[in-house]
Amino acid sequence: MMHAISFDIEEHFQVAAFDCVARRRHWNTQESRVERNTQVILDVLEERGIKATMFILGWVAERNKDLVKRIVDGGHELASHGYGHELITGQSQKTFREDVSRAKKIIEDIGGKSVLGYRAPTFSITKETEWALPILVEEGYRYDSSIVPIVHDYYGIPGANPSIHTLATDSGPIIEVPPSTCKLAGFTLPIAGGGYFRLFPYPILKKLLSRVEAQGQPLIMYLHPWELDPGQPRMRGSALSKFRHYLNLDKVHGRLSQLLKDFSFGPIQALLPS
Numbered sequence: 001m002m003h004a005i006s007f008d009i010e011e012h013f014q015v016a017a018f019d020c021v022a023r024r025r026h027w028n029t030q031e032s033r034v035e036r037n038t039q040v041i042l043d044v045l046e047e048r049g050i051k052a053t054m055f056i057l058g059w060v061a062e063r064n065k066d067l068v069k070r071i072v073d074g075g076h077e078l079a080s081h082g083y084g085h086e087l088i089t090g091q092s093q094k095t096f097r098e099d100v101s102r103a104k105k106i107i108e109d110i111g112g113k114s115v116l117g118y119r120a121p122t123f124s125i126t127k128e129t130e131w132a133l134p135i136l137v138e139e140g141y142r143y144d145s146s147i148v149p150i151v152h153d154y155y156g157i158p159g160a161n162p163s164i165h166t167l168a169t170d171s172g173p174i175i176e177v178p179p180s181t182c183k184l185a186g187f188t189l190p191i192a193g194g195g196y197f198r199l200f201p202y203p204i205l206k207k208l209l210s211r212v213e214a215q216g217q218p219l220i221m222y223l224h225p226w227e228l229d230p231g232q233p234r235m236r237g238s239a240l241s242k243f244r245h246y247l248n249l250d251k252v253h254g255r256l257s258q259l260l261k262d263f264s265f266g267p268i269q270a271l272l273p274s
Helices: 021-025 034-048 058-063 065-073 093-111 132-138 195-199 202-214 239-246 249-262
Strands: 002-009 053-056 077-080 165-169 172-176 181-184 187-190 220-223 264-266
Touching: 002 034, 034 065, 034 249, 053 058, 053 065, 058 065, 058 093, 065 077, 065 093, 077 093, 093 132, 132 165, 132 172, 181 202, 195 249, 202 249, 220 249
Parallel strands: 002 053, 002 220, 002 264, 053 077
Antiparallel strands: 165 172, 181 187
16 A cells, blocks of 8 residues: 655754744754755665655755755655744734745745645644635645644644545635544544654554554655754753654664555655545
8 A cells, every 4th residue: 555755854953842033043053954864864765766755944945955956856746844934823824825935936946846735834734723724725735734633732633534635725625634643542643753753662653554554544654854863963942842852863764764664655646636
């Protein structure tokens, strides 16, 4: 069964858990590690002959044009992660439209490919920000991969459809591609990647992923380049933020390689209904 593997291409210092106005002002002075870390991912994918979806920040794309071209040359799908990694919950409709429009244009101009997909920073399309979906349609996006059907302190719409499906909006339809979850003992567990990929021992994660596969549902997995970088500089933040960000970074490379052996993957666009 074909599944989808995706990567949210952002710098280690851009994660929402450590975000603040003062830190954001100094992004341009921070050590950039995204090109090197993304190249590690590209090498792992090439070894297995796998194509993926790369949700790249417009901010990152305009500063790493050669990386964008390498992604395209490798046959991977380019998609948008917005421009400046600002949560939708902190934006107005006007600033959100400007953000996703700007990101799409930058990525398409550099990569020379149409951008069909969008993933919100920290999956921040919630019940309060569902107004973002018709704006995505109006700005030319065909699918979104931001709605996670779980309870979480930053994101999630509990009870949302966990399968790939088409949503009707006032501006037309958009395909929703939710990151994978698994029902277990009445609870919906997030198993798509990120911190959960680092939290669960891999044999347990594999069983949960296999359970979803056995139900006939394609997996929608995601990771970040900084998750393959255990040597990244440590940032100051809350104990919870540091736990979420730095947990088991040294295990991700091996787990990703094993995941790509255990399941068949391609880009998200290959799973979209025609």
